[in-house]
Amino acid sequence: MAYQVIDGIRIWGSPDAGALAQARTCAGTGQVVQTLLMADHHQGYSQPIGGVVVYDGQISPSGVGYDIACGNKAVRTRLYAADMKPRLAQVMDEIARTISFGIGRVNQEKADHALFDDPDWAVYSSIGKQVHDKLKTLARDQLGTVGSGNHFVDLFEEEGTGRLWAANHFGSRGFGHRTASGFLNLAADRGFLDNAPGEKLEQPPVLFDLNSELGEMYECAMRLAGRYAYAGRDYVMDQVLRILGTEADFAVHNHHNYAWREQHDGREVIVVRKGATPSAPGQLGFIGGSMGDISVIVQGKDSAENKEAFYSTVHGAGRIMSRTQAAGRMNWKTRARSGGQITRAQMMEAVQSFGVELRGAGTDESPFVYRSLRQVLDAHAETIGVLHTLKPIGVCMAGADEFDPYKD
Known part of the structure; x- marks a missing residue:
């Protein structure tokens, strides 16, 4: 097997000390069946990112995290990248103008959706009318916005075929964030809309029994946030396809x-x-690398190791440098950063050498802060197979240093 076991935790790739300490805490809290670390693991809030915890009859709002249902949608278009490249700069300009990154919207278009008639909104009504109205209004206002952090809209050229792909990455935005913080508040006997003190990296996971009132309510709300994230990624992808003037003939979509x-x-x-x-056998997934690296479409293998991974794999390359280490600390009064290890000139040189047309992004998302995706994938060679390898040609993210409280 390609993984190692430390204190009962199954670990792919090289163990990160901070993430391993968090995994030990998770493994020792609640009705845990198994704790695992994927090869892209690093520290998160309570449960490590790249971490998987399997529970018997329990669910963890801190484990799922604040960006409920963050995920990717990737589509293969009917175009070829070579036909697009002469107008790539103009297309990336149009994507940056049309699609809302960061906080707020770049236009007044509101995306309506049948989701807003879903009966599961009643879970918020049961908490209180103010909670229901506030979260539903926030969800309406932000549907189809991308956010900031590592959230993106990218264009790719497929290796071998030259086909043009598009992908996006984001989750349930402020609606999901308020849902997570609200249930963490309820678990601590605070009001749903209270200002929460925030999670500490080392704190134990918050757990609800599935057959408890809070457990049933959280699972219902989480699933609604999942459908909301799918709707948002569908909406943004439709915008991208309209800009490109084409249709998709193949799609992969996952949380x-x-x-x-x-x-x-x-x-x-x-x-x-x-x-x-x-990564269940036959299941497709999109795994993104940095803006200076490949991304891939993978398929779960019917293998003993994949079964022992509880049919789970990486979601990206994994950070090796924190945002503050890369970009420095931000003074929000002066909007100046200091102490960063990566300059914008270094980032632009790296991205341009990889042939990428970049819009937005800060140095905290530069290629230097991530592992090599190929090395991460190698650690999971017995659990997933690569079907399509995609090289980025256009990357669009929120502008450098744009504050967004709902980023991943």
């Missing part, structure tokens, strides 16, 4: 911050994946 009810070894368990992609 990587979520809790799934699954059958493993003949019993139902809850698999909480934070920054980890489901």
Whole structure:
């Protein structure tokens, strides 16, 4: 097997000390069946990113995290990258103008959706009318916005075929963030809309029994946030295809911050994946690299090791440098950063050498802060197979240093 076991935790890739300490805490809290670290693991809030915790009859709002249902949608278009490249700069300008990155919207277009008539909104009404109205209004206002942090809209050229692909990455935005913080508040006997003190990196996971009132309510709200994230990624992808003037003939769409009810070894368990992609045999997934690296479409293998991974794999290359280390500390009064290890000139040189047309982004998302995706994938060679390898040609993210409280 390609993984190692430390204190009962199954670990792919090189163990990160901070993430391993968090995984030990997770493994020792609640009704845990198994704790795992994917090869892109690093520290997160409570449960490590790239971490998977399998529970018997429990669900963890801190494990799923604040960006409920963060994930990717990737599509293969009917175009070839070579036909697009002469107008690539203009297309990337149009994507940056049309699609809302960061906080707020770049236009007044509001994306309506049948989701807003979903009966599961009643879960918020049961908490209170103010909660229901506030979260539903926020969800309406932000549907189809991308956010900031590592969230993106990218164009790719497929190796071998030259086909043009498009992909996006974001989750349930402020609606998901308020849902997570609200249930963490309720778990601590605070009001749903209270200002929460925030999670500490080392704190134990917050757990709800599935058959408890809070457990049932959270799972319902989480699933609604999941459908909302899917709707948002669909909406943004439709915008991209309109800009490109084409259609998709193949699509891959998945979450990587979520809790799934699954059958493993003949019993139902809850698999909480934070920054980890489901990889059941035959299941497709998109795994993104940095803006100076490949991304891939993968398929889960029917293998013993994939079964022992609880059908989970990486969601990206994994950070090796924090945002503050890369970009420095921000003074929000002067909007100046200091102490960063990566300059914008270094980032632009690296991105341009890889042939990428970049819009937005800060040095905290530069190629230097991530592992090599190929090395990460090698650690999971027995669990997933690569179907399509995609080289980025256009990357669009929120502008450098744009503050967004709902980023991943």
